[in-house]
Amino acid sequence: MCRYWFHHTVILLTEVVNKVLKPLVKKDAPMDAYRQLFDGILSQRLAPGTKLNEVELTLLFSVSRTLIRQALQRLQLEQVVEIHKNRGAFVAAPTPELAEQILLARHTIELAVVKLACQRCTVADVQQLQKMIDLEQSAIDQGDMATALRRSGEFHLQLAIVAGNQPFVHALRGLISQTSLIITMYSHGGGNACARDEHSQLLEAVKRGDEQQGQELMAHHLGHIAQGCDFNHSPQVANVKGAFAHLNS
Amino acid sequence: MCRYWFHHTVILLTEVVNKVLKPLVKKDAPMDAYRQLFDGILSQRLAPGTKLNEVELTLLFSVSRTLIRQALQRLQLEQVVEIHKNRGAFVAAPTPELAEQILLARHTIELAVVKLACQRCTVADVQQLQKMIDLEQSAIDQGDMATALRRSGEFHLQLAIVAGNQPFVHALRGLISQTSLIITMYSHGGGNACARDEHSQLLEAVKRGDEQQGQELMAHHLGHIAQGCDFNHSPQVANVKGAFAHLNS
DNA sequence: GTACATAATATTGTATACAATATAAGTGAA
DNA sequence: TTCACTTATATTGTATACAATATTATGTAC
Known part of the structure; x- marks a missing residue:
């Protein structure tokens, strides 16, 4: 009996932890970095051509370069970012x-x-x-x-x-x-x-x-x-820190 | 004069190294792992649904898990591989x-x-x-x-x-x-x-x-x-080692 | 001062180490 | 046996360390 009570309590606690606490605490870091960058680009805070320095993003989003690079690769495959070997990642600038x-x-x-x-x-x-x-x-x-x-x-x-x-x-x-x-x-x-x-x-x-x-x-x-477009115009290029200034407030 | 001779020799050697030797030696490892997996899937050596264990691929292709995971992520974004969080990567099996x-x-x-x-x-x-x-x-x-x-x-x-x-x-x-x-x-x-x-x-x-x-x-x-397709059929699932047996010969 | 070569720095590429999670094996009670 | 539970193992997720490459700074000859 005692065991049963114990058992069910544990089940309950596990449920509470998994279904209530975890969603509040969890960060889903890789998605975060990706989303932040994606939104940054689509909200025009990151102008086409902008260099995306990895350590800089590391500091902004508080995750390791591993996840930053994951996010950048995904953005590249979505054609929103260009990655040049040994040169780094840049916000895409379609011709x-x-x-x-x-x-x-x-x-x-x-x-x-x-x-x-x-x-x-x-x-x-x-x-x-x-x-x-x-x-x-x-x-x-x-x-x-x-x-x-x-x-x-x-x-x-x-x-x-x-x-x-x-x-x-x-x-x-x-x-x-x-x-x-x-x-x-x-x-x-x-x-x-x-x-x-x-x-x-x-x-x-x-x-x-x-x-x-x-x-x-x-x-x-x-x-x-x-x-609505004039293809003779050339774009402006912003910097990363400015685009994510709201994160440092 | 002596310096000039030295200089030009270095230039020459650099050119030789970069343009002749490097292409022969270079591995372009990330592309390699990706290509091998891609070809393996498209050549039907890797059946739909097959689990792609990371360390197993590590041993097969002689690269670190970093590059394996890069390749798998790329294949996922090309919809050829499915990655389930904490569960691993599988060859896609379209319904x-x-x-x-x-x-x-x-x-x-x-x-x-x-x-x-x-x-x-x-x-x-x-x-x-x-x-x-x-x-x-x-x-x-x-x-x-x-x-x-x-x-x-x-x-x-x-x-x-x-x-x-x-x-x-x-x-x-x-x-x-x-x-x-x-x-x-x-x-x-x-x-x-x-x-x-x-x-x-x-x-x-x-x-x-x-x-x-x-x-x-x-x-x-x-x-x-x-x-030419019969959508009532269910697929067979192969294993990874068999699909890349030719690499271990 | 300019042009070039060299050295110092910064940045990216890859491998490894550690943490978190999932799976499998083992243990004991009904 | 079978079921619930615990423990051990394997596998994936993330961070860090090291290597390779590119960029910038410095120095030297002209």
Whole structure:
């Protein structure tokens, strides 16, 4: 009996520790470093071309170089970071030629995504997408264009998730991130103001299951991104410490 | 004068060392481990679901776990390997549902690739592609279907390279590898015998710049892959030592 | 001062050591 | 035996130490 009581108490404690305490304490360090860098790049705090020094990141994120290098490699394979052997990692800086290829690839894939989304979108999906549009708009209202840009990308990615095609999601994750870099480098502003309307109209078409209309709207939407860019412009390059200044406060 | 002679001799020696000796000696270890594993999987020596033990690979390839883990992470991001936290890495084993998604994604992307290839294919490109078809056929003639399958994939990838769209190349690299896994798991043979003819016809259309015909042929070709599979079949699982037995000879 | 070669430093690449977790083997009670 | 539990082992996760390479600083000849 005594043993039983003891046993169950231990079970209880184990549960408490695993399900309550651990989530509060756990750091999931590798994901952290990756996410911080990813967000830093997509929020335009890290400009294209910026050198990413490993020990510097080590100090900023309080993890070893092992995890920093893991994060950088992952970002490289997502095409958001370039790693040159023995030279180090840099925030990717797509050339105009590559930018054109990226937008064409998005055109191809996202037209297929919209079609699938029209077929499979549920009521819950629509609500989720609507919420993301609202979040993007609220960022725009606050004048925080960097956040708006990131949330715009999340809307497109969510559409691919709704479409239910894992390879499309995987490919688009990289392409959308690269598009953010392209906009950071080449956009001459203004062109992004109409995004909300376009996203809303797109969602309406998807809700109705109107594949034809949805694809046309997506094509226009992606076309506007290209139109909003001036590929003769050259980008500015920021430094790492400035981009993560908020971590040292 | 004496110094000059010395100086130039050093230059010469440096050049000799860098340009002649190093390429012969160099190992490029990380790429090696990655390539070996990649080829092992695509050549069907490593069956889907196989556990990839890190120290075992360490001994096989004579590099530290650092590089093994690098290679595994890269393979994971190419969707050829699955890594479960604290559980280890496994050769990916796409479910029938994922297989369907993969083939649909290929359909979407490769139709666009063929179109671009029709527009941009040069004489040199045609020669290169023809050579790859011949290599694939010679593997078939020798009854080495594993090599044939790998070379078939390389043909498709080369087509994307000819098309000149980097994101398409990047996405297809993973999708083609995954298709190899799908065929390994679910193919009931026979369906692949007609591959050569289809690749040849495809190349003819591309050479003529006939986008319409090229896309139709590609669509049929990809359709045949799906038709050649039986998604009720369950896969066999091999062990690592057996797959790399040739390294220990 | 400039150009070049050399030395010092900083940065990345790889291997190893230690920690955390999961798996397998062993132990005792019903 | 079978089940729960403990202990031992194996495996993965992370940090650090060392090696190789690149970058910067210094010195010397012209």
